């Protein structure tokens with residue numbers, strides 16, 4: 319089965335505890351106002367690749383030590399069959415290789431919707447961060463973009479790893495963004511403060527650098 323993928327990166331250190339693989343799935347039908355990942359919205363078939371190829375890539379990069387895998391997007395639950403195959407493959411790999419990485423997934427759907435429509439997918443995760451991004455609400459908690467978003471442990475591993483972070487505040491001076499340069503594109507990874515992207519663009523413009531194809535509009 320194919321999965322639509324926007325980007326994969328390792329290591330990611332700003333979206334969950336430890337050194338993580340980050341997988342951003344392509345396609346989102348929710349379209350929250352103020353989303354900074356609007357490049358992930360179209361369900362672009364040119365971004366399809368076999369789930370098996372993505373699993374092979376994960377195994378390859380993880381040789382350096384892996385604490386967890388964060389799946390974001392896009393809306394991962396817009397591809398339920400592919401997400402299920404990916405989670406099954408990651409779980410099987412974790413078991414056979416004797417690893418202990420956790421599986422964290424973001425979703426713009428409310429938790430109640432996920433519980434009703436995707437209970438089998440939730441059962442394969444260690445933690446989920448549900449609810450749509452709310453542009454008018456403050457950025458209050460670690461790894462979350464607005465204070466309506468919760469962090470919900472879903473397994474014993476998830477409780478052990480995430481319970482202390484569920485109500486953890488976003489420290490104002492904490493480093494939240496990673497920068498990576500890949501294939502001629504600059505990627506900013508993490509949860510920006512309100513207005514950070516506009517401020518960055520203004521600073522670049524002041525120095526004569528125009529940003530094209532930005533993901534936040």
Ligand code: SF4
Pocket residue numbers: 346347348349350351353354355356358391392393425426427450451
């Ligand atoms: S914040 Fe997430 S759920 Fe909301 S539009 Fe952006 S990608 Fe979709």
